[in-house]
Amino acid sequence: MNKWLTIGLAVAISAFLGANAILLFSDKSVISKSVYVHEYERVAKGDFEELLPKESLVAPLSMDVIYVKNEDTIKSWSVKEGDVVTVGQELATLNTSTADEQRSMWESEREALDRQMTELNATISSLQSDRAIAANSNTNSSTGNTTDNVTEVTEEQTVNVDINVDVGVDVVVSQDGAFAQAIAQAEQKISDVNQQLVVVEAQLAQKGAAAVISPVDGIVSKIRDKNDRLAIEIYSKEKIILTYAIDEEWQDVQVNDRVRLQADGMDRSIEGKVAEISQVPARETEYLNTYKTLDSTDQPNPLAYYEIRIQAIEPIENLPFGNNTNAMIIVNEAQQAGSIKTAWLYDRLDESAVAHIINEDGYAVKAPVTIAFDWKTRSVISTGVQAGLVAVHEPQLTNYRYAPAIFLPMPIDSPSWKSTKAIGWRNYLKFFVF
Numbered sequence: 444m445n446k447w448l449t450i451g452l453a454v455a456i457s458a459f460l461g462a463n464a465i466l467l468f469s470d471k472s473v474i475s476k477s478v479y480v481h482e483y484e485r486v487a488k489g490d491f492e493e494l495l496p497k498e499s500l501v502a503p504l505s506m507d508v509i510y511v512k513n514e515d516t517i518k519s520w521s522v523k524e525g526d527v528v529t530v531g532q533e534l535a536t537l538n539t540s541t542a543d544e545q546r547s548m549w550e551s552e553r554e555a556l557d558r559q560m561t562e563l564n565a566t567i568s569s570l571q572s573d574r575a576i577a578a579n580s581n582t583n584s585s586t587g588n589t590t591d592n593v594t595e596v597t598e599e600q601t602v603n604v605d606i607n608v609d610v611g612v613d614v615v616v617s618q619d620g621a622f623a624q625a626i627a628q629a630e631q632k633i634s635d636v637n638q639q640l641v642v643v644e645a646q647l648a649q650k651g652a653a654a655v656i657s658p659v660d661g662i663v664s665k666i667r668d669k670n671d672r673l674a675i676e677i678y679s680k681e682k683i684i685l686t687y688a689i690d691e692e693w694q695d696v697q698v699n700d701r702v703r704l705q706a707d708g709m710d711r712s713i714e715g716k717v718a719e720i721s722q723v724p725a726r727e728t729e730y731l732n733t734y735k736t737l738d739s740t741d742q743p744n745p746l747a748y749y750e751i752r753i754q755a756i757e758p759i760e761n762l763p764f765g766n767n768t769n770a771m772i773i774v775n776e777a778q779q780a781g782s783i784k785t786a787w788l789y790d791r792l793d794e795s796a797v798a799h800i801i802n803e804d805g806y807a808v809k810a811p812v813t814i815a816f817d818w819k820t821r822s823v824i825s826t827g828v829q830a831g832l833v834a835v836h837e838p839q840l841t842n843y844r845y846a847p848a849i850f851l852p853m854p855i856d857s858p859s860w861k862s863t864k865a866i867g868w869r870n871y872l873k874f875f876v877f
Contacts, residue, residue, distance in 0.1 A: 451739065460524075474849070475849065476847055477848040477849065477850050477876070478837060478839065478840065478843075478847045478848070478849055478850075479850055479851075479852075480807070480836070480837045480849050480850075480851060481851070481852050482787075482835065482836040482837065483510040483801075483833055483834065483835040483836070483851055483863050484783075484784075484833070484834055485831065485832070485833050485834075486782075486783065486828050486829070486830055486831065486832045486833070487642060487781070488779045488780065488781055488830045488835055489779070489780070489781075489828055490777070490778050490779065490780075490820075491775075491776065491777045491780060491782065491815075491816075491818050491823045492773050492775070492776045493773070493774050493775035493776070493816055493818055494502070494771045494772065494773060494774070495692065495695060495696065495753060495771070495772040495773075495774050496769065496770070496771055496772075497686045497687075497738075497751075497769075497770045497771075497772060498686065498734060498737040498738050498767065498769070498770075499684045499685060499686035499704075499734075499753065499768045499770040500653070500684070500685050500686070500687035500730055500733060500734065500764065500765055500766065500767060500768065501682055501683075501684060501685075501706075501759065501762045501764055501765060501766040501768060502682065502683055502684070502730055502764065502765075503661075503664075503678035503679045503681070503682060503683070503764060504679045504682060504683050505638070505659075505675060505679045505681070505683035506664070506677065506678055506679065507638060507642050507658055507659050507661070507676075507677045507679075508639075508642065508674050508676050508677075509534070509642050509646070509655060509657075509658070509674070509675040509677070510552075510672050510673065510674055510675075511535070511537075511545065511655060511672065511673040511674075511675070512545055512548055512672065512673070513672065513673055514673055515538070516537055516538060516545055516673070516796065517535045517536070517537065517538070517655075517673070518535070518536040518537060518538045519535065519536045520534070520535050520666075521533045521534055521535055521536065521654075521661065522534050522535075522663050523666075524663055524664065524665060524666055525662065525663065525664075526662070526663045527661075527662055527716070528657040528660070528661060528662070528663060528677065528782075529657065529660050529679075529760070530645075530657060530658065530659060531656055531657065532545070532643075532654045532656060532657045533654045533655070533656055534656060534657055534663070534675060534866065535655040535675075536653065536654050536655075536656065537653055537654060537655065543551065544739065546647070549643050549646050549647050550647065552639075552640075552643050553640065553643045553644065553647065553777075556636055556639055556640050557640075558642065559636050560636050560637075561638065561641070563629055563632055563633050563659045564633070566629050567626055567629045567630065567633075570622055570626050570629065571622075571626065574623075574626070576667070577622065578845055584634035584710065593775060595627070602815075623722070624722060624723070627721075627722040627723055628723050631721075631723055641658055641659075642658045642770055644658075645657075645658030646658070647812055655675065657677060658677075659677060659679060660679070660680055660682065661677040661678050661679045661680055662677065662678045662764075663675065663676070663677055663678075664676045664677065664678045664764070666852055672785075678764060680760075682755075682759050682760070682762070682764070683718070683752050683753060683754055683755075684702075684704060684715060684753035684754075684755060684759075685715060685730055685734075685750065685751070685752060685754070686734065686750075686751045686753065687731065687734050687748045687749060687750055687751060688720065688748075688749045688751050689740060689742050689747050689748055690742070690744075690747050693720070693749050693775045694766075696699070696717060696720060696751060696772055696774060697717065697774075698717050698718070698719065699716055699717060699718060700716065700717045700772055700773055701714065701715075701716055701772075701773045701776070701825055702714070702715040702716060702717060702753050702770050702771065702772050702773065703715075703771040703773070704712060704755060704768055704769070704771075705768065705769045706751070706758075706759055706762060706766060706767065706768035706769065706770075707766075707767075708766070709759075709761075710760055711760075713755055713756065713757045714751070714755075714756045714757070715753045715754055715755040715770075716754055716756070717751060717752075717753055717755055717772065718752045718753060718754040719750075719751070719752040720749065720750075720751050720752075721749050721751070722748040722749070723749075724747070724809075725744040725748045725750045727854065730765075731748060733765070734748075735748075737767060753770060753772075775815065775816040775818075775823075777815045777816070777823045777825060780815060780825055781821050781823075781824045781828045781829070781830060782818070782821045782822065782823050782824060783798055783812070783821065783822055783824060783828070783834050784820060784821055784822075784836070785817055785820060785821060785822045786813045786820070786833075786836070787834060788812070788814075788822060789841060791814075794813055794814045795811065795812075795813060795814070796811075796812055796814055796817075796822070797810065797811055798810050798812050798824075798827070798828065798834055799808050799826060799834065799835050799836070799837070799840050800832050800833065800834055800835070801832070801833040801834075801835060801849055802846075804850055805849055805850075806846040806847065806848055806849065807835055807837075807840050807846055807847055807848075807849045808846045809846075810827050810828060811827055812824045812827030812828060813825045813826040813827055835849060835851075
């Protein structure tokens, strides 16, 4: 009898303990429990910046090129490479026998440039019209082809340049990108033609065309033969900082982003801002070739270089053209924002996520947060948490359908050995005895 009573009591006690365990610890339990969390931190406000370091070069704000038929056209030179020139200053004297021929060449060049400008404007209008039609289309598939012939004046002859937009895409968004790139290329070409027109008009404005004159204030950078034509390059006195974005960097950098500039010859760093970001792959120039030499980033796509022009807030006349500078582009920044470790966030979708915050009653509540950007191992929070709140991390918290109570490790402050010895044995003896 005692044997069966003992077995019965054991079964009853086990069933009681098991039932309580199920009610307390099962997933469907509604009994509040306290959860031990050993990872926590108090949210503090601060300033955060995400920097993009770039090699960069001092470059002219603009460059004008004056073309002369050939070396025989020049009677004598009035300047040399590196000389500072002003508007209307004589660069070279023309031979009397070739002056009329040179003037005729400039007039022909002006006419060709005027035709090119007209055709480029027509091309842009056509592209913009086709782009608007594509944007208003309700179909999911669109195919279009736009080809415009543009006359371009080169150093040797007049040639035709085809701007061809061949669009066969599945969505209108991709089609819009193709049109935008073609329009950007045409607009860049218009800028180049305008610059050439300024130079030609300045040459024709002088009476008799007895000399080659400077159309702008600047510095003679190079006198060169190109395709049997003499070219005089003049850098503007105004300077900019030139760098290049590659691959995804083009998506990160925005116009008006702040930049910190530092270079040898500058006693301190100065501020600048991104003035322009090209949508067209950069042309092969001495500046691009120099940048590729300075930048150690391996870039398999030779076209994935996009020009970025940085305007310094302060004058940089003390830096020569081509000088290497270090540019730190601030691609993301947040003033007086909070931050939480990225690994502590869950249910993240783009810029939204959820964090666990201890409320004033000691419970771990879910706090929806908005992420400004990720910075190293942390996420900068723009909204959702306030300074002074305690953020916690414990994976099992996501399993609770309610906000569980939290208890944290007891803070332990151990005295240093130096402070222990400083008390002295007499004080220890007094405390023990009394």
